[in-house]
Structures are given as structure tokens and as C-alpha cells.
Amino acid sequence: MKNIFLILVITVISRYHFAFTQADSTSLPPEGQYYAGLERSFGIIPSVQVLNELYFGLDLGYGSLVTRCGIGGFFSSLGVDYNPIDRIWAPNITFQGNSFGLNFGINGTYYIQQNQGNFVLRPEIGFGLLQVLFINYGRNFFVRDDFSNVSKHTLTFSVYLPVLKF
Helix, strand or coil: HHHHHHHHHHHHHHHHHHHHHHHCCCCCCCCCCCCCCEEEEEEEEEEEEECCCEEEEEEEEEEEEEEECEEEEEEEEEEEEEECCCEEEEEEEEEEEEECCCCEEEEEEEEEECCCCEEEEEEEEEEEECCEEEEEEEEEEECCCCCCCCCCCCEEEEECCEEECC
């Protein structure tokens, strides 16, 4: 009988302790302490592409970022790039992730010059600083090979400027 009573007491105490610690673990730290939150925003993304050609770009983007600790986030954007030397327009769509300063993403671009056009799929990898400044290297994979005015390699410098946070 003593053993059953002891098991019952241990069970009740352990359940009470578990419930008490569970309630404590769900509370937020006091204001000013270091913790992460999720921030969503719409923004503009000016960019410059260099290597063999020069492109200036402007995208409208959506970002979902982990704040305060710089862990990472996700961006998607629609925009256009322009090469003023060769007069090439390039509408594009981009999906990009960022984790601990490392960027990885995919970009789909349709290059247009006069009556010619070519779709390019570009995987990208690079570095990000404070989830605002980005440097990415991309490798273009062309649908058609006869579009010679676009390089196979790109180096892009871009800035994410949040306009509307929610």
C-alpha cells in the first residue's frame, strides 16, 4: 500500500511540475531582451548587374524576415532590368532565401532586344548583410543559344528597401 501511495504522490507532483514549467516556457521575455520575431513587408529593390554587361534593375518585392537576430528570411519579387549600352530590357521574377548571411535563389528572366527574345533560368548564390544588402552570383541557362548579347555569368548588387511593414 505504501508503494501505491508513493507512486500516486510522485505522479501528482510530476504532473504539477510539468504543467508549471510548460506555462513558463510559453511566455515572452521582457522587452529589451534578445528574441526573434517575424516581419513581413513590401519594398523596392534597386540593383546593378556587372561582369560582361551592365544592367540597372528595379523590382517590387515581398519579404518575410526573421528580425533582431539576423537568422534569415524569404524574398520574392517582380521587376525589370535594363542594359543602356545594348538596349536590352529584361522583365524578371525572383525567389530568394537568406539564412545566416548566405543567399540562395532562382530567377526567371526574359531578355528582349528589338525583335529577339530569350528566356533564362538563373540559379543564384551569394551573401547578405543585415537582410538589406545582397551580393549574388548567378549562372544563366538559356532556352535558346542564339541570343549572344547576354552573358552566362552575372554578379548582382542589390538593396532591399522596405516601404510597407506589417
